[in-house]
Amino acid sequence: MSATATEEALGTQIEDALRRRFAERSASAERYGTEFVELWHTAAEQALGGKLIRPRLLMDLVHALAAGPLSEDETIAAIDVAAHVELLHYAFLLHDDVIDGDLTRRLRPNLIGALIAGRPEHTAESTAHWARSSAILLGDLLLSSAVLGFARADVSSVARERLLTLLDETIFETVAGEHADVALSDGIVEPDLRTILSTSVYKTSTYSFVLPLRAAAVLTGASAAVEENLTTIGTRIGLAYQLQDDLLSVFGAPEEHGKDAFSDLREGKETAIIAYARMTSQWESIERHFARPDITHAEGSSAREALRACGAEGYVSSLVREHLDAVASSLVEAESSDALPAAATQVIRALTSRVEGRTR
């Protein structure tokens, strides 16, 4: 098979596993009434449309770390864990959207938006409450499904214990990061650069990058040292990814990244760019356009220029560069010391260059 055909087959396997989970749940939902079934159908539509970045990364690394080809049972077990990583991601997105009051994600209706759109005949207030509450409840179910999925993984009891510890740490740190993020946006804590960078690591790196990498290590019986090495690498890539995301939102082309131009500025999002700008003399001219729901295109462009002129863009770009360079060095070292097989460093390099070349 060509590399692309393998990629496609992998995507299909993960999608099939997810589709089966949703089909089982939709069937179980039937005895609880049409609204609950409708919730599961809407959720399946939303959750199955993703790019499956996290489960793909997990599977790619499982194949790369394994000593030889996986048995059928090993493949099924790994796909199953990978699918539950995706469910965890979707559970976090659901609660994130409730917390942020968002009705869309990447310009399309999210679950809350889709549920509201499906009930045009009801009053706006009660429908919105019902849709938000549905997202809280579905998030609860998917979160517990993810943990149950890890707990029931068809792996050795040692591997299962490691997976559960990994998941426990991951959920705790992600929630801590989300909590800090809310505290930042509600003005409960000061938006200093250090807090913002650690919050990005906790809420993004830990579950989106470190979890798939470490889970692959556990599934292939890699040593604790490899797991630790992958933790550092995943943390750095995740942070670079998040910072790149912040840069794109302000300086990127909206037609490419698919987000509303100036949305971060409009929402007053406390990013590393803003934290840096706050420490410069240009902040006063930027602050006027920060967290203004009615920002115009001209004002947005002017704030963007000021963020460039004050050095915030350059600083954050160099941070991205720095973290990706550090990953590159780790990989060279891991290769020369045989700490990671060449196939594994290749998977991570591919991931790194996707983050580097990101335009959306």
Place this chain on the structure above:
Amino acid sequence: MSATATEEALGTQIEDALRRRFAERSASAERYGTEFVELWHTAAEQALGGKLIRPRLLMDLVHALAAGPLSEDETIAAIDVAAHVELLHYAFLLHDDVIDGDLTRRLRPNLIGALIAGRPEHTAESTAHWARSSAILLGDLLLSSAVLGFARADVSSVARERLLTLLDETIFETVAGEHADVALSDGIVEPDLRTILSTSVYKTSTYSFVLPLRAAAVLTGASAAVEENLTTIGTRIGLAYQLQDDLLSVFGAPEEHGKDAFSDLREGKETAIIAYARMTSQWESIERHFARPDITHAEGSSAREALRACGAEGYVSSLVREHLDAVASSLVEAESSDALPAAATQVIRALTSRVEGRTR
């Protein structure tokens, strides 16, 4: 030891297990900043003040079903599962309060209310958002902790698999019940009596009564038949409990049940009492006072009299009676067929009489 001393010792054991969990989590929270530590401290204060009805029921039945005295390890394992049942309960309460927009529970500030009270210097809107979001996030952590606790229970692998299946079914059904409850209160589904009764079973009986009873059966290696028997019994007791709760809220003495008089009427809560009243000719006179935030004492009393006169009180009281009688018959049958040991039927009878004699 006297019965009371044993009861006290049991309460202490469960509280200690919970206190240890919260202490561990508070310690882990420290690296994530003072706000996250504060959240855990507030949560511990709230969660440790409860009556521990569910874990006590579980432990009482474990002792009653066990063939002999439990070993120390068995006791520790059972206490641990019982503590996680309480964490699950608290996680559900947290998300329930977010959904209902409540700031108090039984006339005291809940977690959201306590967090708001702790930040008098902030603007009301952002503090409320921060407190609500904190409750969502903490609920997520406690929910996953509960599942992880079951997954790591120090029991045989067969028992663990049974516990996980039980928990999976319990969470799914409880969330389905909560979802139906929200659909009822937002006017998404019709408030007919059948829907209201099944919703009560799903959202109350299943995790508060059936879960502790079935978990005790699993922990003592009881047969699937015993588990099924306990499911029927727990479902009926839970429904009787919920109906009794509805009756108390409308017809009980506020100084005893600790809730605001007429709160169910004021909030327009769709209970079995209301569903029955809707089918009578007196509904018109009751509807005028239903879901009125500004209901006066005189109007509340008049609605209460009408709910009595139309037969709603009598109907719901007889439902309570019917379910408790059915439990009593099941217990007699279980004793005569040796399906349950006498000690176990005694525990369930004690529970039944607490529901019967409830005034708060």
